[in-house]
Amino acid sequence: MKQLIWSFSSLKTFQQCPKKYYHTKVAKDVIEGDTTATLYGKEMHTAAEEYIRDGKPIPEKFAYVRSSLDRLNAIPGEKHCEVKLGLTKDLEPCEFSAEGVWWHGIADLVILDREKKLAYSVDYKTSKNARYADMGQLDLIAAALFAKYPEIERVKSALMFVVSKEFVKTEHDAKMKSVYVQKVLPDIERLEGAFMSGVWNPKTGPLCKWCSVKQCEHNKG
Secondary structure: OOOOOOOHHHHHHHHHHHHHHHHHHHHHOOOOOHHHHHHHHHHHHHHHHHHHHHOOOOHHHHHHHHHHHOOOOOHOEEEEEEEEEEEEEEEOEEOOOOOOOEEEEEEEEEEEHHHHHEEEEEEEEEEOOOOOOOHHHHHHHHHHHHOOOOOOOEEEEEEEOOOEEEEEEEEEEEHHHHHHHHHOOHHHHHEEEEEEHHHOOOOOOOHHHOOOOOOOOOOOO
């Protein structure tokens, strides 16, 4: 088996349904196209990136986000948008698509205050509210930031729900870098086991009828 490369989103797909993971990530005989919601999210991310990085005016359709972005812009430090991060299996930093990459992900906004040995990590969310907020993504991003910037001792992380203007916050400590990754290792081991055995059992649930894997026996859509 060749080196496993995973991301937070691909692991979530495996957790949701191994069979879906197989068809969309391994066999790639199912292509998940953009929906209205995902296209909206991509547009919003681009608008936020260009506003903070270049000072480009926010399009009117996203005007409601401006005040939240201004709060982020007011934080002292270097602003870095769409930061591509990678980790080797030994949790060493590497490029997003490096030959030895094990995990990779993208931080929507990173603010570095090197004098205070502090970083801010923000991920934009365009879902309606923070009801189903999952902090696991922030844990992995923080671990990668500690690896990439060894001078940083703390990361203040947040999921920014732009529609409801909610900030779901947490804080990360450099001494805990490996712990943040260890949380997902049981699922990574199961994913590796599926690759080794070739067994990708489906998980059934109420969302099956909307699944893109139409060849599954549980998809009644």
